[in-house]
Amino acid sequence: MSEEKASRERVYQVSSNRERASHKLRYVEASAPIERDCRLCVGSLTASDNTESKFSIAKATYDDIARIAFLEKQLYSNKAYPALFFYQALQQWSDTFLSLKVDAKVAGYSLMVPLPDNALALMSLLLGKGFQGQGLGKELLQQSILLAQSLRYERLELSVSPENKFAVSLYEGVGFQTTDSMKDYLGPGEDRLLMSLPLAKA
Template sequence: MSEANQITLRRMAAEDLLAVHELEQQLFPEDAWPLAGFESELAQSDTRTYWVYEDAGRVVGYAGLCVVLPIADVQTIAMHPDYQGRGLGRKLLALLIQTAGEKNALDVMLEVRFDNPGAIGLYESMGFTTIHRRKGYYKGGVDALIMRLPLDVQQGQEEERNA
């Protein structure tokens, strides 16, 4: 693992898809998207925006956002375990939220596995609240929490911090 200053954040390209898919399978063995799913998402550039973190040529994280006004939806967000706990996931999520605002979305939505307290904690710390629980949404019968961040609330919090 390299020093943090060598980790770069950039837009995802078609050349990244195999590495992203490999990391997806490692991180989410039961729920991994198929490679064709990533290919389809990346091809929809009018409504989708994807990023990757890269360290020494290796994809170590990724995220994607879908914006169909008035809603933005976090399609995916993931970090390799060796890179978790460094604030990189928080930075990715902040970028997704910022992008949603720039595209004039009113809300950012996401689904998260009920049994993923680390991710839930991150989302809650960024202002997301649970609005619904979908029973058996994920493979293996695991519930999903549907979480929402109203962007006017997020913008108000930013203005308070900057005052």
């Protein structure tokens, strides 16, 4: 793994063109991806726990979408989800679409989507470049888990590259367990671990 690739924070998204609800999660970097990067995998979240800024996490609103779309565009240029996607997501999955704000400014978001058997997939969790390294990714992950639990879903699922030891450790640290290891899961050379978190009843 190159030093450039290893140093970047990573988060994840479900592929928007999948034919059925499953574990096919789309790879997203928390910095501009290099051209050869595959975006069909899960990566790591920031794990620092220190921040001096005031942050809040609440359900996303229509007023948040322009800023969320801007953060996507900032990180992924023409590969970013457009504002239209987020308007549609808010209409379909408003209960599981979270916005994270720092000093009242949108800094990131989390979106979970329903799967069969009363489960959720973590579709996307993203932080803007200027808000990484402060523990906010971990906070957003934890709040997403609590939300899924409060809505009485039975488990939360994701996929992650087995090479991304930081991400695997982070997910295991909050209770995720590996349920399968899939070779070429998202294409040649794109091996993935499937991870699942049983959710306790609220």
